[in-house]
Amino acid sequence: MCVVILAHEGFPDRAKTAVGVLRYGDDEVVGVLDRTRAGERVRDHVPDVADAPIVGGIDEITEPIDALVVGIAPIGGGFDETWRPDVGGALERGADVIAGLHYFLADDEEFARLADEHGVEIRDLRRPPENLSVSDGRASEVNADVILTVGTDCSAGKMTTTFELAEAARERGVDAGVVPTGQTGIAIEDYGIAVDRVVSDFAAGAVERMVEERAGEFDVLFVEGQGAIAHPAYSGVTTSILHGAMPDRLVLCHAAGRDAVHGYEHVPIPPPGEYAALYESLADPVAPAEVVAGALNTQRLDDDAAGEAVEAYADALDAPATDPVRFDAAELLPAVLGET
Amino acid sequence: MCVVILAHEGFPDRAKTAVGVLRYGDDEVVGVLDRTRAGERVRDHVPDVADAPIVGGIDEITEPIDALVVGIAPIGGGFDETWRPDVGGALERGADVIAGLHYFLADDEEFARLADEHGVEIRDLRRPPENLSVSDGRASEVNADVILTVGTDCSAGKMTTTFELAEAARERGVDAGVVPTGQTGIAIEDYGIAVDRVVSDFAAGAVERMVEERAGEFDVLFVEGQGAIAHPAYSGVTTSILHGAMPDRLVLCHAAGRDAVHGYEHVPIPPPGEYAALYESLADPVAPAEVVAGALNTQRLDDDAAGEAVEAYADALDAPATDPVRFDAAELLPAVLGET
Numbered sequence: 133m134c135v136v137i138l139a140h141e142g143f144p145d146r147a148k149t150a151v152g153v154l155r156y157g158d159d160e161v162v163g164v165l166d167r168t169r170a171g172e173r174v175r176d177h178v179p180d181v182a183d184a185p186i187v188g189g190i191d192e193i194t195e196p197i198d199a200l201v202v203g204i205a206p207i208g209g210g211f212d213e214t215w216r217p218d219v220g221g222a223l224e225r226g227a228d229v230i231a232g233l234h235y236f237l238a239d240d241e242e243f244a245r246l247a248d249e250h251g252v253e254i255r256d257l258r259r260p261p262e263n264l265s266v267s268d269g270r271a272s273e274v275n276a277d278v279i280l281t282v283g284t285d286c287s288a289g290k291m292t293t294t295f296e297l298a299e300a301a302r303e304r305g306v307d308a309g310v311v312p313t314g315q316t317g318i319a320i321e322d323y324g325i326a327v328d329r330v331v332s333d334f335a336a337g338a339v340e341r342m343v344e345e346r347a348g349e350f351d352v353l354f355v356e357g358q359g360a361i362a363h364p365a366y367s368g369v370t371t372s373i374l375h376g377a378m379p380d381r382l383v384l385c386h387a388a389g390r391d392a393v394h395g396y397e398h399v400p401i402p403p404p405g406e407y408a409a410l411y412e413s414l415a416d417p418v419a420p421a422e423v424v425a426g427a428l429n430t431q432r433l434d435d436d437a438a439g440e441a442v443e444a445y446a447d448a449l450d451a452p453a454t455d456p457v458r459f460d461a462a463e464l465l466p467a468v469l470g471e472t
Numbered sequence: 473m474c475v476v477i478l479a480h481e482g483f484p485d486r487a488k489t490a491v492g493v494l495r496y497g498d499d500e501v502v503g504v505l506d507r508t509r510a511g512e513r514v515r516d517h518v519p520d521v522a523d524a525p526i527v528g529g530i531d532e533i534t535e536p537i538d539a540l541v542v543g544i545a546p547i548g549g550g551f552d553e554t555w556r557p558d559v560g561g562a563l564e565r566g567a568d569v570i571a572g573l574h575y576f577l578a579d580d581e582e583f584a585r586l587a588d589e590h591g592v593e594i595r596d597l598r599r600p601p602e603n604l605s606v607s608d609g610r611a612s613e614v615n616a617d618v619i620l621t622v623g624t625d626c627s628a629g630k631m632t633t634t635f636e637l638a639e640a641a642r643e644r645g646v647d648a649g650v651v652p653t654g655q656t657g658i659a660i661e662d663y664g665i666a667v668d669r670v671v672s673d674f675a676a677g678a679v680e681r682m683v684e685e686r687a688g689e690f691d692v693l694f695v696e697g698q699g700a701i702a703h704p705a706y707s708g709v710t711t712s713i714l715h716g717a718m719p720d721r722l723v724l725c726h727a728a729g730r731d732a733v734h735g736y737e738h739v740p741i742p743p744p745g746e747y748a749a750l751y752e753s754l755a756d757p758v759a760p761a762e763v764v765a766g767a768l769n770t771q772r773l774d775d776d777a778a779g780e781a782v783e784a785y786a787d788a789l790d791a792p793a794t795d796p797v798r799f800d801a802a803e804l805l806p807a808v809l810g811e812t
Contacts, residue, residue, distance in 0.1 A: 265548065266548075266705045266706075267704055267705040268704075268705075268736075269704030269705060269733075269736045269738070269739055327672060328671070328672050328673040329671055329672070329673065330671070330672055331668070331669055331670070331671060331672070332667060332668050332669070332670055332671070332672050332675045332708055332709045332712060333574075333668040333669065333705075333706065333709065335672045335708045336704065336705050336706075336707070336708060337705060361711070361754065362754075362757035362758055363715075363758075364607055364608075364609030364676065364715050364716075364718075364758050364759075365606045365607035365608075365609060365673075365676050365677060365715075365716075366606075366673065366676075367676070367711045367712065367714075367715045367758070368672055368675045368676060368708040368709065368710075368711045368712030368715075369672045369673065369708065370708075370711075371701070371707045371708045371710075371711040372672060372707065372708030374707075375703075375704050375705075375707045375708075376704075376705075378704075393609075396608075396609045398609065399609055399757070399758060400757070401757075402757045410753060410754070410757070413750060413753060414701065414702075414750070414754065417702035417739070417740070417741075417742045417750070418702055418703075418704050418707070418739060419704075
């Protein structure tokens with residue numbers, strides 16, 4: 133499938149979905165829309181993915197495209213009205229539109245009409261299925277081995293670590309699948325439920341359902357975690373995933389140097405060792421799981437400092453650790469797959 | 473207000489809302505509908521509340537009524553079609569209908585039409601407000617003293633303990649209010665948000681908003697907890713309330729003798745002392761709070777056994793404990809109000 137990714141004023145640092153789709157998706161990206169970077173190239177900013185031009189708007193894309201992916205989400209998940217010509221333009225060209233906003237584009241009158249007229253589809257990745265229900269507390273009974281990425285904060289690398297570990301496992305011949313729980317993972321996998329958008333009562337049930345479904349298809353599942361259990365706003369989502377997935381093992385993701393919750397600077401982040409123990413004590417009464425490895429996001433450090441930070445992180449966790457993007461996720465596999 | 477409570481086939485044991493409204497509500501209950509107990513009296517089953525007749529259907533109520541309250545919720549929160557004549561009959565008589573189901577009665581075509589024709593209102597207590605948002609992590613800054621009831625399971629007495637403590641505090645002259653988080657509490661207080669029905673991302677934010685609102689009205693707030701942090705299905709709701717409310721103190725509610733999660737008998741309940749420590753360790757990084765008292769539901773025990781169970785529970789928690797219904801909630805007040 134040929135896709136264009138909308139990332140106005142956000143590429144690459146505030147366009148997590150755009151970068152995720154570029155890095156882990158199967159689709160051919162023929163262009164990125166960012167009006168502040170028109171004329172530049174993807175490779176100027178994200179060196180390790182297939183290159184593509186960055187342009188100012190959908191009209192500058194000359195190739196036929198199958199879909200426009202909204203690759204950016206403002207805080208609160210609203211729709212930015214300046215994107216309207218691009219979304220409308222894509223629909224008019226006969227392309228599907230894929231978005232992970234809280235604001236559902238299929239419910240927008242103009243977009244719904246255009247999609248109808250041009251026989252194309254609007255897929256709101258964050259819209260939960262209609263028939264969710266409470267968890268049965270049975271996910272631990274699946275045959276697959278289940279690994280959950282957990283974090284010390286939002287944007288600490290859980291989604292990235294999940295996909296890096298799955299790719300590394302597949303390269304070793306392991307039949308590994310991903311259970312995406314957020315819009316970027318869903319856009320990459322074309323499967324999943326945005327757990328943060330599910331009614332609280334059904335959040336664990338939504339995760340359980342996905343684990344049970346995907347356990348029928350894969351030997352090993354990497355479940356994408358969300359938020360953090362000591363996050364003042366999102367800890368409920370985190371806990372629902374932990375208890376809904378009933379994982380066998382946990383991988384703790386942390387952003388190097390971050391010592392307060394992002395956007396909640398008055399809430400300090402506990403030290404990694406304590407944080408790991410907190411996850412384990414919360415998992416224990418429902419389905420015991422240990423933190424067996426650490427993933428450290430060292431994006432803001434140079435190579436030397438990154439190596440030292442990883443070493444200190446491994447010591448704090450008393451478990452193997454790496455930065456799965458800068459270094460090699462495969463280093464963690466023996467611990468993550470329970471071989472050690 | 474004169475109300476009738478619908479509790480078919482459930483009064484009193486499976487009609488938590490009915491009993492809550494009878495025990496703690498301000499309304500005059502002129503009758504309870506339970507077709508399996510028609511001809512009996514409320515007092516035959518719940519001795520400590522104002523008496524009322526139990527009848528088979530709304531047609532047997534001869535007094536004028538202001539509202540019908542749906543006082544029972546089947547698992548899953550669905551609507552039982554056998555209730556249709558009673559709900560429709562109430563609307564036709566010019567009574568409002570108040571319900572806390574997941575199925576919203578105001579969205580039912582027949583009921584919506586009847587309400588419209590007769591100029592009455594259908595209030596679905598579980599429908600969340602439209603404009604919720606993520607928590608700011610600021611509830612600890614309110615001027616009121618905030619006490620949260622937490623539990624070792626669902627149906628362990630959190631709602632009851634919340635209202636008993638608030639009543640006992642008011643009797644001592646304390647300006648105490650309740651923050652209801654579930655349909656029964658909302659029916660009693662005519663205020664609140666059913667947190668289990670809120671989108672996960674906004675669950676802590678919903679609690680924070682209520683605490684901030686009510687802190688402007690009262691000196692002391694008793695926040696009604698939901699679920700349990702080691703519950704396989706509802707722990708996300710529990711965690712959202714714990715971190716959204718940022719309470720000063722916790723009261724741990726437990727049903728005497730229960731050692732596995734109700735409906736999830738394969739999941740054991742940790743011992744009370746461990747459970748209290750788990751709540752404290754989860755509260756700690758966001759807003760520290762200690763379990764300062766215990767509430768034990770001894771409904772299934774005789775008086776002697778109840779006394780012994782309360783004593784053992786207090787020992788396990790190393791804190792004062794009582795059964796606030798059988799004995800006296802006031803015993804807990806010094807600890808709960810932070811005076812000791």
